[in-house]
Amino acid sequence: MIRQQLAEWVGQAARAAREAGALEFETLPEFDIETPRNPQFGDFAANLAMLLARQARRNPREVAEAICQHLPAESNAWVERVEVAGAGFLNFYLKPNWAGEVVRHILEQGARYGSLTLGAGKRVLIEFVSANPTGPLTLGHGRNAAVGDTLARLYEAAGYTVEREFYINDGENSTQIRNFALSVLTRYRQLLGEPAEMPEDGYHGEYVKEIAQSIREQHGDDFAQGDPETVLKRFEQIAKQQMLQEQARDLEDFGVRFDRWLSEQSLYDASKVQKTLNALRERGYAYEHEGALWLKSIAFGDEKDRVLVRANGMPTYLAADVAYHRDKYERGYDLIIDLWGADHHGYVARMKAAMAALGYDPNRLHILIYQLVNLFRGAEPVRMSKRAGEFITLREVMDEIGVDALRFFYLLRSHDSTLDIDIELAKEQSEKNPVFYVQYAHARICSIERTAAERGVAMPDPAATDLSVLTHEAEIALVKKLADLPDEIALAVQHDAPHRLTAYALDVARAFHGFYTECRVLGAEPALQAARLLLTQATRLTLARALSLLGVSAPQRMEREETV
């Protein structure tokens, strides 16, 4: 709130200076209100003067002076003084009552604190995870789920209307589904004591045997005979369905829910793939060559053209995916976000090309690529899973280290960086573990509130409490951090960078722990105790909101297990 307010005043001042003939410029550039690293440069700083210098044909410090002299009078309410400094920064020093205003504002907002109207109800579709129904969710899918879900929560907080969607790669004619069904069928036959050999490129994980086993339990030897093709089709359905249910369960337990599970096959059933291919042909961006149908993606910056329909008449995965994305555009979202693994990055250019070929604005499609996740146990890399063969499953790691720690670790780094997760560290209940650091701050606050209640100290009324007594360095540092939440949410959304929020939560926790050590709450003299109780409450609300956006719980208490 304070940043927007300052930005508004600075903008007004620049225009007023122009009116008064003190400054020349055509259009007001986008400028920043930033928090200087060094507190001696004020509480906030504006960089407008530097950006305006060229247009105004004046040196930046003169421009800054001109802006400074035209700041609206109402800015006196919060601003104590403004200084022109450095290359032409406008440094704002706020009045002491500002901290109290922030606390009051947070308490008024309550659990909504941080919510924005930035999105103005615009509709966003986030498609993520979208794992193949041929195996359990892996460690990599977990990253996708954590990043996608928190991004969705952030967009919601920013005032967008968000839909979460899981795309099921279940095309009935696809080789992978067929192969998967064949693998399950082979295991099933082996269970019945028949000689059957796994296909060359079959699925070898333990889970395939589990599915075969469960089919046997439900259907006995019903599938021992019968038309092989019919049996295989049946296995496709059953195996796919079971896998999907397992994935949904894993996601549910991981705190991720989807609004829609959209099946690739349904696109074929509704002729959407065919219609999309026709549309591409009509627009002149699909052509026949050597018996196949090609997308002319070169025309839109891709490095080569891509096959849509194979020479054998079967559409490729791309064809269905183009139809799917066309469908997304047709549903009228303002923003479409996809979250893909790094191994799909080569796919971005062709998908954007396809959308451009269909006449849609490719900029409305954000495709985020997240990098690999490596698992360690201490210094030892973990590569194999018992259940899934060469993959480590989300379930295994989630069960071992817990949802809170795992979600937090997934969001600790930018999705652009490869991520190493150390199971030992994530399980460790110690100061090395960042999840506990944040949760502990929340638990400590709850503990203060419990103790206050035990001692009969009532939570003061914010309207009737003088908050101007909050002047300690640690109090001010904490308040500044708390005030940042709305901006952090805005930035996280603008940059599609959910990991910013973990960093923010850590910052708030750090500021609180500092405050906790420096400033005694209960037992301080009454006026100060009241103000600090309210500051504590505002901190709890802020931490709880940040944690909830991360999908991490905010515990009321934390007991440390005896380690010795």
Place this chain on the structure above:
RNA sequence: GCCCCCGUAGCUCAAUGGACAGAGCAGCGGCCUUCUAAGCCGUUGGUUGUGGGUUCGAGUCCCGCCGGGGGCGCCA
């Protein structure tokens, strides 16, 4: 060969183009009769891989090179 990501303190990583590049861990030294020490304070540690360029200002943007990871299918 082409494409994507990364390269910042011993390690893992931050830093919407802004001021003196910051945290955590590891190391060293301190702080529990008072709201939870899963905490706090102090301290050591840097030519931001490298060479150019753009800019009032570059870790950040552009080009080249070096190193690490991933991808380049009528698989999905």
